[in-house]
Amino acid sequence: MGRDLIALYTAAGALLAAGIMASCTTSGIESTANLDRVPTGSKLTQGGVTEKQMFSEIRVVKRFIPKGRYGRKVHRSMKPRYITVHSTQNYDGDAWDHARALERGKLRAPKRRGGNRIGYLTWHFTVQQDVVMQHLPTNEQGEHADFDGVGNNYSIGIEMCEHRGNSRTQTLERTAKLCASLMRQYNLPLRSVVPHYHWPRKGLKPEHKNCPHYLMTNGRPGRKWNDFLQMVKREYKRIYVPAQIASRGFADVREKEAIYQGL
Numbered sequence: 001m002g003r004d005l006i007a008l009y010t011a012a013g014a015l016l017a018a019g020i021m022a023s024c025t026t027s028g029i030e031s032t033a034n035l036d037r038v039p040t041g042s043k044l045t046q047g048g049v050t051e052k053q054m055f056s057e058i059r060v061v062k063r064f065i066p067k068g069r070y071g072r073k074v075h076r077s078m079k080p081r082y083i084t085v086h087s088t089q090n091y092d093g094d095a096w097d098h099a100r101a102l103e104r105g106k107l108r109a110p111k112r113r114g115g116n117r118i119g120y121l122t123w124h125f126t127v128q129q130d131v132v133m134q135h136l137p138t139n140e141q142g143e144h145a146d147f148d149g150v151g152n153n154y155s156i157g158i159e160m161c162e163h164r165g166n167s168r169t170q171t172l173e174r175t176a177k178l179c180a181s182l183m184r185q186y187n188l189p190l191r192s193v194v195p196h197y198h199w200p201r202k203g204l205k206p207e208h209k210n211c212p213h214y215l216m217t218n219g220r221p222g223r224k225w226n227d228f229l230q231m232v233k234r235e236y237k238r239i240y241v242p243a244q245i246a247s248r249g250f251a252d253v254r255e256k257e258a259i260y261q262g263l
């Protein structure tokens with residue numbers, strides 16, 4: 001996302017103030033931590049975790065943009081084929097601040113033909129060292145990558161926080177686990193995990209954004225990005241696929257959900 005986003009924050013003038021008010025606004029938060037654990041002693045606990053356990057490990061807090069408003073005013077369904085990784089380049093706002101800004105419709109972008117389609121910036125997850133905030137269901141399109149391109153139409157958008165005091169290492173570990181869990185959930189290969197850089201932005205210069213900037217090498221994917229992908233791969237390999245799912249190949253998401261609940 002980067003500098004465009006910072007400019008918007010400055011324009012809105014809201015984030016820092018929102019940060020100060022943050023401590024009392026925890027109502028309505030639904031944490032998925034510790035839910036859906038496979039019972040101890042189950043053979044599923046041997047040799048790894050299930051995708052749902054990994055999702056729980058990273059503490060995903062759902063704070064959806066209100067349905068029918070702001071960035072979700074128009075419903076745009078999505079079948080995820082990619083996962084796009086960004087970093088905020090916002091040194092003041094944490095994940096809670098971003099959640100608040102999104103759910104209050106504060107992140108505006110000029111809507112224009114060939115550009116932003118909805119007048120708002122939206123994405124699915126914001127990750128910081130100790131939590132992951134979810135802003136959109138993963139079966140809805142965000143507005144974070146490439147206007148009307150494949151990146152917006154088919155990818156889950158993840159923003160990594162960069163506020164002062166936030167551990168970059170822990171943020172990357174959490175992001176890698178989130179990517180791995182989503183790859184399993186949607187049956188996506190490692191090559192489907194891409195940096196924002198991957199998506200050309202028609203009409204903008206540079207066409208490919210230097211994002212997430214600290215994982216790019218001279219402004220493009222190189223060794224640091226590959227190291228991150230290796231981290232995703234290691235997490236992916238930790239995920240155990242229950243026999244009921246493995247034996248059928250890929251079950252659709254609802255079908256899988258039912259299988260997990262029956263375990």
Ligand SMILES: [Zn+2]
Binds near residue numbers: 002085087196209211
């Ligand atoms: Zn970006």
